[in-house]
Amino acid sequence: MADGAPSLQKLACRKLLVCLAERDFSRARAAAYYQAVKESGWPGSVEWVDSKGEEHVFFLHKPECDASD
Numbered sequence: 001m002a003d004g005a006p007s008l009q010k011l012a013c014r015k016l017l018v019c020l021a022e023r024d025f026s027r028a029r030a031a032a033y034y035q036a037v038k039e040s041g042w043p044g045s046v047e048w049v050d051s052k053g054e055e056h057v058f059f060l061h062k063p064e065c066d067a068s069d
Contacts, residue, residue, distance in 0.1 A: 001036050008040035016046040021054035021067075 001008070016037060020030045037046050051058065051067040058067065 001033060008037050009042045011037070011042050011044065014044045016044060017049060018046065019049045019051070021051045021056055021058050023054060024056040026056065 018030055018034045018037075020027055024030070034046065034048050054065075054067050058065070
């Protein structure tokens, strides 16, 4: 995604999970990363998990909530 960065096509894993809270300030960047991985030609599988109604790092502040599971 950044100029001069290694290609996402060369990710060394087979599976990737992108987790984000609905009200996260970095949502647009995470969505761009997810799309870039999907379009990179990387042969693995990528999934997106969206925690509705939550904010950035909610799982640290509310570890007991259902969305933290």
